[in-house]
Amino acid sequence: MKKIFFVIGLLGFSPIFAQDTEINITPxxxxxxxxxxxxxxxxxxxxVASFNLGLDLRAQYLFNPNFGIGVASGYTNFFGKDPVDDFGVxxxxxxxxxxxxxxGLFLGADLGYGFLTNLDNNSGGLYVNPQIGYHNRDWNLYAFYQNTYAENDFDLQTLGLGATYNIRFN
Known part of the structure; x- marks a missing residue:
């Protein structure tokens, strides 16, 4: 699994390091x-769960007006059905x-690792989260499919909606 992340990282970020341009962070x-x-x-x-609610946190950098990259985190709580307790990613x-x-329209995807909480014998696995949505200067509204390919043949999948507010640097 570590080798897969290393190869994805090299392929995904090699064009960033190959550029001779200076990156200036602005609002x-x-x-x-x-x-x-x-x-x-x-x-x-x-x-094992009836629905889920969560927090979406991101930091984004735009290379040009059309393409952005960044890091994503947060927490998603899955409300367990009896007798299963709530758990999360x-x-x-x-x-x-x-x-x-x-x-207008945007397409996006997250790729990383999902750490599972409150589940016995399962710490997490590969995390993917493709999205399609609408954006303007301040808001992003989107639909997503989230999947954590966890250990012990357990795939933690959800379909949902999200909304994020853009907090600009000053």
Whole structure:
């Protein structure tokens, strides 16, 4: 698994280091995103949880007006069905987004590791989170499919909606 992350990292970030341009962080190209998500568990997760709510935290840098990269984290709480207790996932991921216009449709995806909480014999696994949504200067509204390919053949999947607010640097 470590080799897979290393290869993905080299392939994904090698164009960044190959550039000769200087990166200047400004309020126009970099900001934090903070918001909430809500979803319905599917797959293995629907048998043990009824719904989920969470916090979405991101830091983003725009290379140009259409393409951004960053880091994503947060917490998603899955409300367990009897007799299962609530459990959660804490993602640590990189993300990329493509914005078709300054306001309107975007496509994005997170890729990283999802740390599971309050589950016995399962610490986490590969985390993926593709998204499609609408954005403007201040808000992002999106639909997502989140999957953590966890240990012991347990896939923690959910379909949901999210909203984040852009917090600009001053």
């Amino acid at each position: 126009d190209n970099s900001w934090f995103k903070a918001g909430v998500i809500a979803g319905v568990p599917v797959g293995d997760a629907k048998d 804490i993602p640590l991921a990189g993300f990329a987004r493509y914005y078709f216009a300054p306001e």
